[in-house]
Amino acid sequence: MITIIALIVVGLLAGVMSAALGVGGGxxxxxxxxALFGFAQHEAQGTSLAVIVPTxxxxxxxxxxxxxxxxxxxxxxALASLVGGFFGARTALALDAVLLRRMFAxxxxxxxxxxxxxxxxxxxxxxxTP
Amino acid sequence: xxxxxxxxxxTTSERPTIAAEMRRTLEATALGLAAGFAGGLFGIGGxxxxxxxxxxxxxxxxxxxxxTSAAVIVAAASAGLIPFAMxxxxxxxxxxxxxxGSLIGAFAGATLxxxxxxxxxxxxxxxxxxxAAIRMAV
Numbered sequence: 319m320i321t322i323i324a325l326i327v328v329g330l331l332a333g334v335m336s337a338a339l340g341v342g343g344g345x346x347x348x349x350x351x352x353a354l355f356g357f358a359q360h361e362a363q364g365t366s367l368a369v370i371v372p373t374x375x376x377x378x379x380x381x382x383x384x385x386x387x388x389x390x391x392x393x394x395x396a397l398a399s400l401v402g403g404f405f406g407a408r409t410a411l412a413l414d415a416v417l418l419r420r421m422f423a424x425x426x427x428x429x430x431x432x433x434x435x436x437x438x439x440x441x442x443x444x445x446x447t448p
Numbered sequence: 449x450x451x452x453x454x455x456x457x458x459t460t461s462e463r464p465t466i467a468a469e470m471r472r473t474l475e476a477t478a479l480g481l482a483a484g485f486a487g488g489l490f491g492i493g494g495x496x497x498x499x500x501x502x503x504x505x506x507x508x509x510x511x512x513x514x515x516t517s518a519a520v521i522v523a524a525a526s527a528g529l530i531p532f533a534m535x536x537x538x539x540x541x542x543x544x545x546x547x548x549g550s551l552i553g554a555f556a557g558a559t560l561x562x563x564x565x566x567x568x569x570x571x572x573x574x575x576x577x578x579x580a581a582i583r584m585a586v
Contacts (some may be wrong), residue, residue: 320544329546333553335569346548349580363491364532368543370493370525370552374518377554381515388516390509394476396523399494402484403527410489411535419584425490426581427517432500433577434571444470
C-alpha cells in the first residue's frame with residue numbers, strides 16, 4: 319500500500335515537473351525506481367518509457383489545444399525520433415547494467431547543470447527591452 | 449539566451465525560401481534522430497536534448513518548445529518501449545501506478561504552466577538530480 323502511494327507521488331511530482339519545466343518525466347522515474355524501489359537499471363528504463371508514452375499523449379493534447387505545438391517541426395522530428403528511439407533502446411539493452419547506470423548518473427549531472435541557471439531568482443526577472 | 453537567438457534568426461526567416469525550409473526540415477530530422485536515440489538509450493523520452501535545441505537553435509519560444517517536444521516524445525518513447533517490452537524489461541503494474549500520478553500531474557502542470565513557480569520546481573529538480581546521480585554513480 320505504501321509502495322503504491324509512493325509510486326503515485328513520484329508520478330505526480332514528475333508530471334508537474336515535466337509539464338512546467340519540460341524535463342522531469344524519465345529523468346525522475348528512472349532514478350526514483352533504481353534508488354527508492356530497488357529496480358534494475360534496464361527494467362527502470364523500460365518501465366519509465368511505459369509511463370512516458372501515455373503521459374506525453376495527454377500533455378501533447380493539452381499543449382496542442384493551447385497552440386503550443388509547432389506541427390511543421392513535429393513531423394520530421396517525430397519520424398526521425400522513431401528510428402532514433404528504437405536504436406537507442408536496442409543499444410541500452412546491449413549494454414551492461416552497471417555501465418548503463420553510471421552513464422545515467424552522468425546524464426543526471428548534465429540535467430542538473432542545465433537547470434542550475436533556473437534555480438536563481440534573477441533569471442526570472444523580465445528581460446530588458448532594447 | 450532565447451531572446452538573443454530569436455532576434456538573430458528572426459531577421460533571416462522573414463521570407464522563408466524553399467531552401468531555408470528544407471534546411472530546417474533536415475535540421476529537425478537530425479535533432480529527432482539524436483533526441484530519439486538519447487531518449488531510447490536512457491529511457492527518458494528525449495525532452496532533455498530536444499527542448500534546449502528547439503529554443504536555442506530553432507528559436508521557437510520556451511512554451512512552444514515544451515509543447516512540440518511533448519508531441520515528439522510520444523513517437524520517440526513508443527519506438528523505445530518496443531525493444532524493452534520484447535525483452536521483458538517493463539514492469540507494467542508499477543508503470544500503471546506511476547501513470548495514475550503523472551497523468552494528474554501532467555494535466556495540472558500543463559494547465560497551470562504560467563502559474564506554477566518554476567523557481568522552486570527548478571530548485572527541487574536540481575536537488576533531486578544531484579542526490580540521485582551520486583547514488584547511481586557508486
